[in-house]
Structure formats: structure tokens, C-alpha cells
Amino acid sequence: MTDTAPALDRLRGDAPPRNHDARTIAALTANPGCARRGLMDAAGVDKDAVARHLGFPAPFGQSQFAITRGNGFEQQVKENGCAELLTLLRERAGLDVAEVAYDDLEVVAGGEGRELRHARTRALLGRALDGDAGTLFDHPLLKLDIAGQPAYLEPDVIAFQLAGRFHVVEIKSFAVIDGQAEPEQVAAAARQAAVYVLALRRLVAELGHDPARVSHEVFLVCPENFSNRPTATALDVRPQLATVERQLARLTRVDRLVEALPDGLTFALGEELPETVRAVEARYAPECMASCEMAIFCRDEARACGATGVLGRSVRDDLGGVDSVAAALELADGTREAPPELAELAGQLRTAARLRAEALQLAAAGGVA
Amino acid sequence: MSVLTSLAQVQAAAAGVAQPVATVRHCHLAAAPLVMVPLKMAGEAAAPLAVMLGSDRAAPELLAVPQPRNRDLRFAFAAEFAKLVLEHVAANVGAAESLGEGKDGEERVRYTEAPQILLPNRGGVGFLRLLGRSTRFRRTEGPYAVEPAVPALGRWLTWYADRHDRPGSSLLLTMTETLRLHWATGQSSLEDGNLAALVGWIDPPDGLDGPAAARRAEDPVASPPAGPATDPTFDNEVLAPAIAAYDGAGRDPRAEERVRDALRGQLAPTWDLMWRSVDLLRTLPEGGSVARRWERDRDGFTWFHRSFAESLPQPRRDIAVRAARRLHDLERAQDAYEAQRAFDDPLVMIEHRLNGLAFGGVVVGGDPARLDESGKRPKLRPHLLVATGDPVRLDPGATVVNAARPGLKGRVLEVGADGVLVELTGGMGRGLVPAAGSVPQVGERVVFTSLTEGSFGPARFPEAEDTPWTHGGPPAEYVPTDEDAQEDWS
Numbered sequence: 131m132t133d134t135a136p137a138l139d140r141l142r143g144d145a146p147p148r149n150h151d152a153r154t155i156a157a158l159t160a161n162p163g164c165a166r167r168g169l170m171d172a173a174g175v176d177k178d179a180v181a182r183h184l185g186f187p188a189p190f191g192q193s194q195f196a197i198t199r200g201n202g203f204e205q206q207v208k209e210n211g212c213a214e215l216l217t218l219l220r221e222r223a224g225l226d227v228a229e230v231a232y233d234d235l236e237v238v239a240g241g242e243g244r245e246l247r248h249a250r251t252r253a254l255l256g257r258a259l260d261g262d263a264g265t266l267f268d269h270p271l272l273k274l275d276i277a278g279q280p281a282y283l284e285p286d287v288i289a290f291q292l293a294g295r296f297h298v299v300e301i302k303s304f305a306v307i308d309g310q311a312e313p314e315q316v317a318a319a320a321r322q323a324a325v326y327v328l329a330l331r332r333l334v335a336e337l338g339h340d341p342a343r344v345s346h347e348v349f350l351v352c353p354e355n356f357s358n359r360p361t362a363t364a365l366d367v368r369p370q371l372a373t374v375e376r377q378l379a380r381l382t383r384v385d386r387l388v389e390a391l392p393d394g395l396t397f398a399l400g401e402e403l404p405e406t407v408r409a410v411e412a413r414y415a416p417e418c419m420a421s422c423e424m425a426i427f428c429r430d431e432a433r434a435c436g437a438t439g440v441l442g443r444s445v446r447d448d449l450g451g452v453d454s455v456a457a458a459l460e461l462a463d464g465t466r467e468a469p470p471e472l473a474e475l476a477g478q479l480r481t482a483a484r485l486r487a488e489a490l491q492l493a494a495a496g497g498v499a
Numbered sequence: 500m501s502v503l504t505s506l507a508q509v510q511a512a513a514a515g516v517a518q519p520v521a522t523v524r525h526c527h528l529a530a531a532p533l534v535m536v537p538l539k540m541a542g543e544a545a546a547p548l549a550v551m552l553g554s555d556r557a558a559p560e561l562l563a564v565p566q567p568r569n570r571d572l573r574f575a576f577a578a579e580f581a582k583l584v585l586e587h588v589a590a591n592v593g594a595a596e597s598l599g600e601g602k603d604g605e606e607r608v609r610y611t612e613a614p615q616i617l618l619p620n621r622g623g624v625g626f627l628r629l630l631g632r633s634t635r636f637r638r639t640e641g642p643y644a645v646e647p648a649v650p651a652l653g654r655w656l657t658w659y660a661d662r663h664d665r666p667g668s669s670l671l672l673t674m675t676e677t678l679r680l681h682w683a684t685g686q687s688s689l690e691d692g693n694l695a696a697l698v699g700w701i702d703p704p705d706g707l708d709g710p711a712a713a714r715r716a717e718d719p720v721a722s723p724p725a726g727p728a729t730d731p732t733f734d735n736e737v738l739a740p741a742i743a744a745y746d747g748a749g750r751d752p753r754a755e756e757r758v759r760d761a762l763r764g765q766l767a768p769t770w771d772l773m774w775r776s777v778d779l780l781r782t783l784p785e786g787g788s789v790a791r792r793w794e795r796d797r798d799g800f801t802w803f804h805r806s807f808a809e810s811l812p813q814p815r816r817d818i819a820v821r822a823a824r825r826l827h828d829l830e831r832a833q834d835a836y837e838a839q840r841a842f843d844d845p846l847v848m849i850e851h852r853l854n855g856l857a858f859g860g861v862v863v864g865g866d867p868a869r870l871d872e873s874g875k876r877p878k879l880r881p882h883l884l885v886a887t888g889d890p891v892r893l894d895p896g897a898t899v900v901n902a903a904r905p906g907l908k909g910r911v912l913e914v915g916a917d918g919v920l921v922e923l924t925g926g927m928g929r930g931l932v933p934a935a936g937s938v939p940q941v942g943e944r945v946v947f948t949s950l951t952e953g954s955f956g957p958a959r960f961p962e963a964e965d966t967p968w969t970h971g972g973p974p975a976e977y978v979p980t981d982e983d984a985q986e987d988w989s
């Protein structure tokens with residue numbers, strides 16, 4: 131969608147573009163209906179800077195202890211051409227190749243351009259697909275089309291030639307203790323890995339091969355128990371893959387969002403920023419807190435207009451169709467006429483309100499019944 | 500969740516202050532609970548940083564690890580922590596009530612107290628569980644020997660974390676979960692996970708409303724997180740330099756004090772919040788079945804304490820038999836707990852009224868002395884007509900009990916426009932004339948429900964650990980290995 135590029139550049143103002151990574155794409159699928167996020171991400175707007183400018187900075191700080199630990203672990207696993215990783219894959223995944231080529235794609239001679247790095251990843255993949263040698267790609271660069279815009283992705287490692295297939299390897303520093311890890315962290319890793327699998331499959335297909343040569347089984351490499359020793363766990367990311375694919379297909383096309391915008395709109399930091407941001411519709415839910423830099427701003431906005439969404443998914447589901455706190459209360463006390471499609475819910479709310487009032491009155495009177 | 504809790508949340512949001520979802524306290528609160536606020540080091544699975552703990556709100560103890568990456572310091576912390584936890588356990592062993600002789604002829608007893616632990620949140624439970632896992636297999640002799648209290652601590656922490664999974668147990672309570680059982684706020688469960696924000700909604704300080712108090716609670720400088728995760732900015736700007744200074748100063752006591760001071764500053768506000776929460780919970784009268792559940796907790800404690808010396812540490816993973824039994828126990832405990840809460844608390848019972856499995860109203864007619872003379876012998880079968888506005892979804896024939904006095908049983912005869920006709924079948928004494936006061940009179944308010952004594956579960960279900968061998972035998976013990984004992988903790 132090159133024709134929207136100038137419009138997107140204008141939206142971003144003078145700032146350099148911020149790019150999607152697997153985390154942000156996975157997050158994108160958490161709230162695919164949000165136009166505000168879709169647009170800001172497509173234009174590469176620095177949401178963190180915008181949120182800060184608006185006076186609602188994102189609470190996404192990282193402790194240097196965690197960073198040190200994470201980097202240290204990844205470095206250890208990748209040391210000496212991924213020696214430790216290779217041992218693990220041999221033992222745990224039955225990689226039966228004696229010799230494995232190791233390609234570090236991080237530094238491409240003479241330049242670090244992403245297009246160049248991606249081209250090199252593509253060339254090496256193409257060669258690997260035709261041959262049958264075992265290969266580890268370190269720092270590969272993949273590309274995925276998100277709502278009409280290219281996003282570059284950098285999986286930790288891609289391992290090739292376990293029964294003729296590619297496997298994505300994710301290195302994470304959270305511990306696996308007695309075979310178990312924190313479910314949220316595993317889920318987040320699986321979502322990210324699914325994004326890589328998808329990007330890799332598209333590339334393999336472009337190169338004229340069967341995308342199924344990219345396995346839905348990824349390897350999660352984590353410290354074992356309370357040690358620094360890595361352990362590899364196979365993870366089937368088919369469910370996450372299905373979600374990511376479905377949500378990406380549903381993402382509102384950015385060109386359509388751009389069309390609907392008033393002329394001259396820009397997310398450049400300045401006086402008009404709050405107005406600009408508000409002009410693009412958001413869809414806040416508490417899940418945003420973990421996945422979007424704009425969350426505090428959007429929550430404040432949603433609270434100010436009394437949206438029930440801020441109370442959480444269960445409330446939104448229970449009160450399906452009633453979007454505001456005021457409307458819910460008016461239905462509950464009977465001061466608002468319910469449209470036919472909300473008649474049943476309104477009836478429930480009225481009964482609930484009466485029962486609550488009765489029980490509370492009784493408790494206040496010191497009785498039981 | 501249901502329309503009822505959602506309504507309470509919406510009401511809270513509109514009022515700017517939390518709304519009650521319980522009228523009695525559904526958990527036991529010990530006279531002297533052990534309050535604990537643990538902190539762990541970011542990026543590590545179970546590296547303790549500090550814990551503030553004690554039973555005296557005016558005099559908390561602070562234990563801290565000045566260099567959390569140092570293995571020796573970590574074990575020294577575990578030993579100190581163990582001493583305090585074991586003291587709390589010991590303080591609750593003493594008086595016991597006799598339960599008579601068991602089948603094996605041995606006298607069975609139940610301690611009259613049990614040591615309660617209060618934590619800020621579920622994260623704290625997970626941390627104690629991992630700390631328990633990383634210490635319970637340690638050996639007290641041979642290579643990498645640790646102090647005897649360390650593996651004992653590990654076993655107790657593991658036991659506590661396990662008890663926390665048991666619905667209705669009060670041995671290890673988390674404050675956010677417990678408060679949420681009694682109040683609904685105008686924010687989501689995510690924000691309720693922040694103890695300061697939750698307390699802010701329930702009991703906002705003077706001059707602030709719930710949302711304003713919650714907003715202040717989200718500023719990590721004004722209101723440090725309740726752990727076990729620390730505030731990253733604190734880590735980067737305060738803690739890291741203090742630890743570096745400690746390393747650089749050759750472990751100078753003053754440098755250690757600087758680390759401790761920093762951690763104390765992070766922990767003290769949560770310490771206060773914990774006790775304020777205890778005060779808030781104490782304003783509610785205790786629910787009718789709380790003592791009964793606490794009795795189960797005391798049984799569990801008595802058993803674990805008395806068999807401690809001859810038992811091995813809990814296994815790394817449950818064997819299948821034990822896991823299945825445990826799941827079964829938890830499900831039964833969950834059902835029993837939910838029924839008990841409803842019977843204890845009219846504000847919980849309305850959940851069942853809204854779903855049509857209970858109904859309430861005023862007795863408007865019937866025949867309180869009715870006899871059924873169709874059989875050989877006449878039977879006392881009074882009829883009650885209860886006028887109700889509730890959406891009753893009970894079929895004729897359904898068995899119901901009186902919510903306020905579950906001993907009074909009956910069955911639904913008819914659900915009509917003028918009310919529900921109930922025939923009483925039991926709980927009115929032995930004669931053909933109802934015992935005085937047993938049959939509700941015209942004009943009285945009553946609630947009947949299809950939740951029955953049966954769904955209470957048997958008053959006493961066996962604990963998983965004392966399942967007799969006749970019922971499949973005690974599960975095989977896990978025998979820890981040398982490798983377990985010497986496992987890395989880096």
C-alpha cells in the first residue's frame with residue numbers, strides 16, 4: 131500500500147518510524163478492533179512518546195536486574211556458535227546431524243540495512259530449503275505484512291533440518307521448574323513464536339516451497355529449575371497461529387482508516403496532540419494495560435465517559451449491549467426504557483438491584499433471612 | 500461472575516466507593532496472624548530480596564539480602580526466615596482438644612489454634628511456593644549442608660501454598676483475594692490486584708474518593724508495589740546502586756544498612772495496608788460456617804505438625820493417584836464452600852435467587868398445622884404460600900430448605916402467580932404438632948433454596964494426606980535424591 135505511505139509519514143510528523151516487532155504484533159491481535167492503535171502502529175508513531183507527552187506515561191519500565199539476567203542467559207546459550215543450544219536440540223529434539231552450519235545474520239558486510247539483512251535471510255533460507263544440511267540461523271530478519279505495511283521481525287534463532295523442517299527457537303529467561311513455567315509467560319512466548327512461524331511460512335511460500343516445512347512446533351529455551359542451565363521444551367503453537375492469522379486478516383485496513391481521517395491530522399508532539407488522539411476511535415479494555423503504551427490515557431478517557439469496558443471483560447459480557455455505567459444503572463432502577471433486545475438483561479438488572487437492596491437493608495437492620 | 504457482581508461494580512463506579520458483596524466475613528482471622536510482605540529479585544525465579552513480617556503491627560521484622568545473587572547470603576536469609584516462620588508455627592502448638600480414640604486405638608487430637616499467614620496477593624503465594632521448592636530438599640549434612648531450619652521452612656511453605664489452593668481454607672490468605680470476596684470496586688480485577696488501589700476504593704482516605712485514592716496508589720513512588728515484584732525504577736535508581744555500593748565497600752555494615760533502608764521504604768507502606776485490611780475485615784461479623792471450616796484447617800495443621808518428624812519432603816510432582824484425589828477433594832471443597840457462604844450470607848444467597856434456584860418473600864397463606872392423612876399414619880405436612888417477585892426456576896417436586904435454618908425442609912408443590920406453594924416435610928419436631936417457632940408464620944420473611952445439606956458435602960471429608968490405606972492407601976512417598984539436595988540455586 132505505497133499510496134498511503136505519505137499519509138502515514140505525515141501522521142507520524144518528523145519523528146523516525148517505530149517498528150512492529152513480534153511482541154507488538156501479538157499485542158495487536160489482542161485488540162484488533164482498536165482503530166487508534168492500528169493507525170498509530172501502522173504509521174510507526176512512537177506511542178510511548180505520545181503517551182508521555184499526553185501526561186499518561188506507560189508503566190512499562192524494566193528492571194536492570196531482569197535485563198541483565200535475560201541478556202546473560204541468551205548470550206550463554208548462543209556462545210560459541212550456539213554450542214549449548216545445539217547440544218540441547220540434539221538431546222531433546224533428536225537433531226541427528228553431525229555437522230550443523232551456523233550463520234549469524236546480524237552483521238551484514240558493510241551495512242545494517244534491514245532490507246539487506248532480510249534479503250540475506252531470504253537467500254540463505256532458499257539455499258537451505260533446496261539442500262538438506264542442518265543449519266542454525268542466528269539473528270535472522272523476517273518480514274510480515276501488517277495491515278498493508280511491512281514489519282520486520284527478529285526471531286532469536288531458526289533451526290533447520292529436524293526431519294526436513296524449520297523450527298523457531300525462542301530463548302526466554304523465565305525458569306521452568308519441575309517441567310512447569312508461569313502460564314502467562316509461556317502464553318506470551320507462544321504468541322510471539324506464532325508470529326515468527328507465520329512470517330517464516332509466508333517467506334517459504336514466496337520462495338516456492340511448501341509452507342508446511344515450517345513446523346508449528348517451536349522450541350522454548352529457558353533456565354531449568356533454579357539454575358542457569360538451559361532446557362528446551364517443544365511448544366505446539368497451532369492455536370496461537372490460528373488466532374494471529376485470523377486477527378491479522380480482520381485488522382481494519384489502514385488505508386481505510388487513513389481515508390476516514392480529517393485532513394492535516396498528525397500525531398506529532400504538540401498542542402493539538404490530545405485532540406488528534408481523541409479523534410481516532412479507541413476500544414479500551416483492561417487487557418490493554420499489558421500490551422499497549424497508550425493504555426493509561428485510553429483508560430482515563432474511557433472512565434471519563436463512564437464506559438463499562440473499564441470494569442473488565444466479565445462485566446462487559448454480563449452487561450452485553452450496555453456500554454455505559456449510567457445506562458446500566460438506569461436500566462437497573464427502571465428509569466430507562468429498555469429496547470426489545472435488552473429487555474431480558476434489563477429484567478435481570480432490575481431483579482438484581484432489588485435483591486441487593488433488600489439484602490443490604492436487612493444486614494443494616496441486623497437481621498438474617 | 501454474574502449480573503449481580505457486575506451490578507455491584509457498576510454501582511461502585513457510580514458511587515466512587517466500593518460496594519459490599521458480603522454482609523459477613525467468610526474467612527477466619529486469627530488473633531495474631533503472621534503478616535508477610537515478601538519481595539523477590541526481578542528476573543529470577545525465586546531469589547529472595549527481602550521480607551517484612553510479624554504478628555505485631557507496631558514491630559515488624561525486616562529480613563533482607565544485601566546481595567541477592569550471593570548464594571551464601573541467600574541461604575543465610577532462608578535460615579533467618581525459617582526461624583521466624585517456625586516460631587510462629589510453634590506458638591500455635593500447645594492446647595489440643597481430644598477427639599476420642601481412632602480405629603487404631605490411638606487417641607486423636609486437634610490443636611485449638613493454627614498458625615495463619617496473611618500475604619498481600621497471589622504473586623506472594625507463588626513466590627513462597629517456589630521458595631519452598633528450592634529449600635525443602637536441602638540436606639543438613641554432607642556437601643552443601645544448610646541449617647536444619649532451612650529444609651523445614653521449605654516443607655512448611657510448600658504446605659501453606661498447597662492449603663491456599665483449597666477453597667475455604669484460611670491458613671494462608673491473600674489480602675487482595677479476601678477483600679474482593681467482600682467488596683466490589685469500580686475498577687477491573689487487574690487494578691484490584693494492586694492492594695493499595697483496592698483498599699483505596701474500600702476505605703478512601705479523608706478528602707479522596709475511590710478513584711482518586713486508586714490513582715494515587717498507582718504511583719509507585721507514593722505507593723510502592725505490594726510485591727513480590729519490585730518497581731523497576733526503584734530497582735534501577737535506588738536498589739542497584741545500593742547493592743553495588745555494598746559490593747564495593749567489602750560488605751561494610753553501613754552499606755548493608757543502606758540496602759535495608761531502601762527495602763524497608765518499599766515494604767513499610769504495604770505492611771500498613773495489610774493491617775488496615777485486617778481492620779476492615781474485622782468490621783464484618785464472622786459467617787456461621789467459618790468456625791467449621793477453620794476446624795478443618797486445624798485438623799490439617801495438627802496432622803501435618805504431628806507427622807512432620809517422620810515424613811519426607813513433599814515430592815517435586817504429585818503422583819497420579821494423589822493428584823486425582825486432590826482434584827476431587829478440591830472440587831468437593833469448592834461446592835461445600837459455595838453452599839456454606841450462601842447459607843451464611845443473604846447477600847450471597849441472592850445469587851441463587853437471581854438464578855431461580857432460591858426464592859424469597861413473605862408468607863401470605865397456607866396451612867401451618869396441615870396433616871397428610873392419606874397414608875396409614877397421619878404425617879405433619881404444613882403448607883406455606885410464599886409471595887415472591889423472584890424469577891423462580893424450580894419444578895414442582897423440587898426439594899428445598901429454609902436458608903436461615905436449613906434443618907427445615909420441604910418441597911415445591913406449585914409455582915403460581917400468587918406465589919410458591921411449599922409443603923414442609925421435616926425439621927418441625929417429632930409430633931403431629933409443629934415444634935414452637937419451627938413453621939414460619941404468615942407475614943414472616945423467608946428464603947427457600949434447592950441448595951441442600953447434601954451439597955454442603957459431608958461435614959467432615961478426609962484430608963488427602965490422611966486417607967486410610969483401606970481407601971487406596973497412602974500415596975507412595977517421594978524420596979529426595981542427592982541431586983535434589985545439591986541443586987543449584989543461582
Ligand code: SF4
Nearest residue numbers: 164413418422425428
Ligand atoms: S490502549 Fe488505547 S490505543 Fe492501545 S489498544 Fe487499548 S484502546 Fe487501543
